[in-house]
Amino acid sequence: MRFNISAILTTLVVVAISSLSVSAAPAPVVEADTSLAARGDANLFEPHLVASNFYGAPIPPWKKGYHPGWYYGDHYDVAKKFGFGFIFPYLKDAIVCKLFDIFPLIFHCPGFKFEPFHPKPLPPSYPAGVPSPPSSPQQGDGWVQTFSGLDGAVQADDYLTYGLVDTVDNCKLMCTYVDGCAFINAYHDDGSPLLTCALFSAIHGPEAATNKGGQTQPDGSIDFITDSVGYYRY
Numbered sequence: 001m002r003f004n005i006s007a008i009l010t011t012l013v014v015v016a017i018s019s020l021s022v023s024a025a026p027a028p029v030v031e032a033d034t035s036l037a038a039r040g041d042a043n044l045f046e047p048h049l050v051a052s053n054f055y056g057a058p059i060p061p062w063k064k065g066y067h068p069g070w071y072y073g074d075h076y077d078v079a080k081k082f083g084f085g086f087i088f089p090y091l092k093d094a095i096v097c098k099l100f101d102i103f104p105l106i107f108h109c110p111g112f113k114f115e116p117f118h119p120k121p122l123p124p125s126y127p128a129g130v131p132s133p134p135s136s137p138q139q140g141d142g143w144v145q146t147f148s149g150l151d152g153a154v155q156a157d158d159y160l161t162y163g164l165v166d167t168v169d170n171c172k173l174m175c176t177y178v179d180g181c182a183f184i185n186a187y188h189d190d191g192s193p194l195l196t197c198a199l200f201s202a203i204h205g206p207e208a209a210t211n212k213g214g215q216t217q218p219d220g221s222i223d224f225i226t227d228s229v230g231y232y233r234y
Helices: 005-024 036-043 051-056 076-082 094-100 168-176
Strands: 143-150 159-165 183-189 195-200 225-233
Antiparallel strands (some): 159 195, 183 195
């Protein structure tokens, strides 16, 4: 098992402070400086993996200054590179995940002490063109695909959080551990071999995939999006 010492130390401080202040968590603040040092310092003064801080990603991925809140997969070194160098929790790290499990209001990693959330009740109607789920839950895997292969990502007000994952199945699993998550949008961002995993509380069709990239990255390159897929949970 690999550990990122700086990330673990930062997480220890963040969780300790979060446990004291989570009941009165401040509103997310958009950071003007997005350097590694600024990100690390900011984490010392705000709750990280809590809903009020969008689980570490208060800036959605279609706005300037965005950064992932977490990583779930097997290639943390790659995730750090394509996460713009920010310190963010590695959600397969046993030390980090067991620490999170001590505090009931902090996010809990898949596969540890806490069970996933039950799916939200389905809406009375769906966006145009979005298929309804199977009549019997046994006929499917609990997910319905709403689009695939797009060059745009979902941009919507019901955004919950986003992070990095290795696979679409990783993204689906992350959704089950975020309270209120009903929809995932996974895509390759800026040529990354990893997937960006954005989570939402409502169901979306291809018409919501209006984020076509174009944001300037820290290295001066222009962001682009490929292989965007959407699924809702039932």
